[in-house]
Amino acid sequence: MTSVRITSSALGQSQLVGRQIARAAIPTFCSSSQTSFHKLSPTSSSTFSINSRRPGSAAAPFSTTTAARMRDVFPARETEHIRQTPAAWPHHGYTEAEMLAVVPGHRAPETIGDRIAWRLMRICRWGMDTATGMSRDQKSDKKNPTTAIASEQPLTEAQWMTRFIFLESIAGVPGMVAGMLRHLHSIRRLKRDNGWIESLLEESYNERMHLLTFMKMCEPGWFMKLMILGAQGVYFNAMFFSYLLSPRVCHRFVGYLEEEAVHTYTRCLAEIEAGQTPAWTDPKFQVPEIAIRYWNMPEDKRTMRDLILYIRADEAGHRGVNHTLGNLDQKSDPNPFVSEYKSGREPPKPLARPAGYERNEVM
């Protein structure tokens, strides 16, 4: 297992503070994990290695509960008559070629609103890097933050998991806020919405499935719970008022958030494929049942790599959809992704367009 070696002299003061926050956070982020994570770190020894065992402690911070003792974070409730409750929005599925064709991308900011959204996202990315406890060696090229995936050192599974949960707990909010506000607007103004509400609510549902999948692999500690509270208490309200003020900027912001998501999952895939996440390439590793059911994952395609391919494709879809919605007339344009075209052409394909479609291409 590659350990992350960092010395005090190699770090600036602010990085040290960030690392200390992350070190404090990660043990409480995940207080247990799946069986295969228990293969982590017995040989790690570096001073700041997130996966290292602390002297005198019973277990590595990322994995403090044996698989047998791990409780299901949200077990299905047994009732007398119900066998199971399938997904209300069944996943539409992807071909393997579609998933493999996803690439990181960036839409250059053009308007003042774009620049505000992009700046805000840079601040969120800083928070995400800090929460992940990324060292200088683990960072990719800062000049191309959403497209460069190469770095000197890989992230550990614990760092990836922190990053995924940080990202997904934020990503599930905007679609619900936007869908709710557009729903209320439609009722209040007695006007049709033309297909936006359903796509936005489905997006937030899909993001929640990402979060629930990762929660099945990582029992939440106090820091994670605090962050989820923060996402609901602060981020929901901020998004609510922002969407009332400028839905266009909010869609652009979500487009940039999704660029980050595609970047994160692409880099993770590269590190899985390079054998740098041994817990996830262990033959005993199993993706959670909730994920197998939701994405209808074929029996021979249930590795962590397969799961990340599905999730990355979802994020690429959100990226293309939100950048496109940010280009449309918010009051009157229909949602092109669920529309039938007069010419009989297919609706636009958001996966293939990292920067979204311009209005004149789809209206």
Ligand SMILES: [Fe+2]
């Ligand atoms: Fe997501």
Ligand SMILES: [Fe+2]
């Ligand atoms: Fe997303």
